[in-house]
Amino acid sequence: MKAEFKIFCKNIRLTSEQRKDAKTKYRGVIKKLHDSYYDCECNGNTQYLFGSNKTETDVRPIMNGQDIDVLFKIPQETYDKFDQHIGNGQSALLQEVKTFLDEKYTSTEAIKAWGKIVLVKFSDNKHNVEVLPALEQDDGAFLIPNTEDGGSWEEFDPRKQVKKFLASNDKTDGLTAELTRMLKTWVKNTSSLNYQSYALLEDVIAFLKTEFKTGTSYDEYATAIKNFLGYKKSRCNSSQKSHLQTAYDRAVKAIEYMDDNKPKEASIEWRKIFGESMFPKVQTNPATECATKRSIVSPVAPWCK
Numbered sequence: 001m002k003a004e005f006k007i008f009c010k011n012i013r014l015t016s017e018q019r020k021d022a023k024t025k026y027r028g029v030i031k032k033l034h035d036s037y038y039d040c041e042c043n044g045n046t047q048y049l050f051g052s053n054k055t056e057t058d059v060r061p062i063m064n065g066q067d068i069d070v071l072f073k074i075p076q077e078t079y080d081k082f083d084q085h086i087g088n089g090q091s092a093l094l095q096e097v098k099t100f101l102d103e104k105y106t107s108t109e110a111i112k113a114w115g116k117i118v119l120v121k122f123s124d125n126k127h128n129v130e131v132l133p134a135l136e137q138d139d140g141a142f143l144i145p146n147t148e149d150g151g152s153w154e155e156f157d158p159r160k161q162v163k164k165f166l167a168s169n170d171k172t173d174g175l176t177a178e179l180t181r182m183l184k185t186w187v188k189n190t191s192s193l194n195y196q197s198y199a200l201l202e203d204v205i206a207f208l209k210t211e212f213k214t215g216t217s218y219d220e221y222a223t224a225i226k227n228f229l230g231y232k233k234s235r236c237n238s239s240q241k242s243h244l245q246t247a248y249d250r251a252v253k254a255i256e257y258m259d260d261n262k263p264k265e266a267s268i269e270w271r272k273i274f275g276e277s278m279f280p281k282v283q284t285n286p287a288t289e290c291a292t293k294r295s296i297v298s299p300v301a302p303w304c305k
Helices: 002-011 018-035 074-084 089-104 158-171 175-186 197-207 218-233 238-260 263-274 289-295
Strands: 047-050 067-073 109-112 117-121 128-136 142-146 154-155
Touching: 002 175, 002 218, 002 263, 018 047, 018 067, 018 074, 018 089, 018 128, 047 158, 067 142, 074 089, 074 128, 089 109, 089 117, 089 128, 089 142, 158 175, 158 197, 175 197, 175 263, 197 218, 238 263
Parallel strands: 067 128
Antiparallel strands: 047 067, 109 117, 117 128, 128 142, 142 154
16 A cells, blocks of 8 residues: 555645744744843744654644644743742743733733643644743753742753654654654544653654664555554553554554455555544455456457457
8 A cells, every 4th residue: 555655644744834834833932032031133042943843743634732842042040030039930930931922922812831831822723832941051951940849940851852863763764753643643543542742752763773774665654553553552551552452453454455455445444543534545446357357258359368
């Protein structure tokens, strides 16, 4: 099913309009914060994009809760002020960031601050922005606020995560990103499955260290999906077990249909895994040799014998 997987992988990639929308959203958030904390012109140096948008593993359709992760680099004096704050300085920092964003985004559904981030929630089927205020360290890592348990600062190194992804994606000739996108589509199509994107990406990278180490072609994507599901179901927690087993069984059945030259039935199984709107449907199976012979009642030329 080379053609079907090729179409499927194209179907789940963000469109150019969606990528443009994402860029407009997070750049607007960062510019507002930059202008609120700095006197110099905003040139992108006070932001660091990470997560699915950075690795280009975000997928369609865009759904509620699909966020762009971006880090805003706060000045040292801002960190010092909230580090010395009486009470939960980390919570106070998030509230200040929220207040600045409230000045610009007056028509959004909500701006919320909790945990470690401030969420700017836009209209349905559009990207939201999760902004993480952070102090950049000399080694390239960051100190980020955690408002829980009275407040604290935690070290966070998104550059290390991105570097790890890029190394794997380069070794596998793009399969790391491609497999991650396909599996994210499965997660989206499995509403009761809790499988965070960062954990999924880590699992894909680990899996590709054992199989398909240099990548593979569309012809083998079915096997790559099946083998990952088998790999993960032997390492998952109990809440994920049944979902992985169901998807694995469907992938096995789909491959059996493919081996029997029944792409129509195979596509039905893949659509159960990935969703009917994403994976293409095969309308008919190719005619078999026996069926072709039965259709010839009386050969009329030597080449028909």
